[in-house]
Amino acid sequence: MKVKLIILVPFMVLFSMVVAQQHVDQMQHQHDSNSITLELIHRHAPQFTNNNPITQHQRLVDLLYHDIIRHGIMSHRRRAKEEDPLTASIKMPLASGRDFGIGQYITSFKVGTPSQKFWLIVDTGSDLTWIRCRYRCSRGDRSCTSKGRINRKRVFHAPLSSSFNPVPCFSEMCKVELMNLFSLTTCPTPITPCAYDYRYSDGSAAMGVFANETVSAGLTNGRKTRLHNVLIGCTDSFQGPTLQNVDGIMGLANTKYSFATNAAATFGGKFSYCLVDHLSHLNATNYIIFGTNRNQVKVSGNTRHTKLELDAIPSFYAVNVIGISVGNKMLEIPMQVWDASEGGGTIIDSGTSLTFLADPAYQAVMEALKVSVSKYQRVKLDGVPMEYCFNSTGFNGSLVPKLIIHFDDGARFEPHWNSYVIAAAAEVRCLGFLPARFPALSVIGNIMQQNYLWEFDLKGKRLVFAPSSCNSS
Secondary structure (H helix, E strand, C coil): CCCCCCCCCECCCCCCCCCCCCCECCCCCCCCCCCEEEEEEECCCHHHCCCCCCCHHHHHHHHHHHHHHHHHHHHHHHHHHHHCCCCCCCCCCCCCCCECCCCCEEEEEEECCCCEEEEEEEECCCCCCEEEEECCCCCCCCCCCCCCEECCEECEEHHHCCCCEECECCCHHHHHHCHHHCECCCCCCCCCECEEEEECCCCCEEEEEEEEEEEEEEECCCCEEEEEEEEEEEEEEEECCCCCCCCEEEECCECCCCHHHHHHHHCCCEEEEECCCCCCCCCCCEEEEECCCCCCECCCCCCEEEEEECCCCCECEEECEEEEEECCEECCCCHHHHCHHHCCCEEECCCCCCEEEEHHHHHHHHHHHHHHHCCCCEECCCCCCCCCEEECCCCCHHHCCCEEEEECCCCEECCCHHHCEEEEECCEEEECEEEECCCCCEEECHHHHCCEEEEEECCCCEEEEEECCCCEC
């Protein structure tokens, strides 16, 4: 998502928000229905690929390309913030620019009055929520139609929304508070909108203006609600190939202006999601919920929880990992790998697909898992930098040793075997990890998270998780 896109915008490019007092229309919810529900769809669903099917190999090449760029950006942004928090945002820590497309999950997003609907990448690593937008066109301009398409792209037409309220460039909010979202200092007149300019590592760039808007969403009780004064980015210029089939990013990072922070604050300080298998049928969907997840998703095992370290690695959702075991044997991994104060640490991220492990952890995990697949013929896939792939004809997943991530408070995360021995092409599987040169962040990506319910309790500083098929109750 800062570059995530905003930094990347995860793909490194990816979906952050908001501002003044955010309040909810009173028409909306009763005390027993304090959650917002948004549908989650994988980025490679047919409606985002023009109904042109792509192979598993093509998906994987695309996914890895963006993941590697995204991880580099995350590490760069983290170092910049540690060195000088006042200049980090000015440096534009590469964002989720390239990551916006691959292996991500997408939700529909209704913004404006009357509302206009768009498809955004859900990104826990991005601060700003932004959409493709036209700000300067007039109501009489034929390109500004309610159908919202310019050059075959869905576009938010700001002049058609009565609730669109640009942030003035002379305001303290623009000059100080939005610096971390890459606001520009240019201010020719007091009423000129506050502008931003994001640059990505791949050469992509997103430019536009900040505004407060109204977001419409459904509630878990079937009713509707509106959130007012939500900070969005109106991106009127995007250069680069990273956002070809979607309309922007929903920023869910742990920052003041992210959509997660503000929507969750309105609905109990929590948000949750359940990611269907990344290879599921394309009509398989679930929801991201802001508020209490009251049995909206069925779980199939024990519910566990661990502490969310919201201040350890700024803007990311960090967790205190102390080790990894494979086949009930704890691996020998230096504790520095998991120590955020020594350049390590672990985050959970919806915008990264594969799981990155700092070198010492990566080497230990790979050596332990290779043994279980060594009898299968090794395969090299073009464009796939994963170290170990093999011909999976006759492969029995039940023989894969259980991998467990251990947290310092005793909680354990036990991903499904097909979340780390992943299908890469027809009759080919790969060990689904990528190395990160230490010191580096380790990242639990969305494939590792799949078929689990994840609840981010921002108020209680807890990460709650449980295995699930991700079918709605």
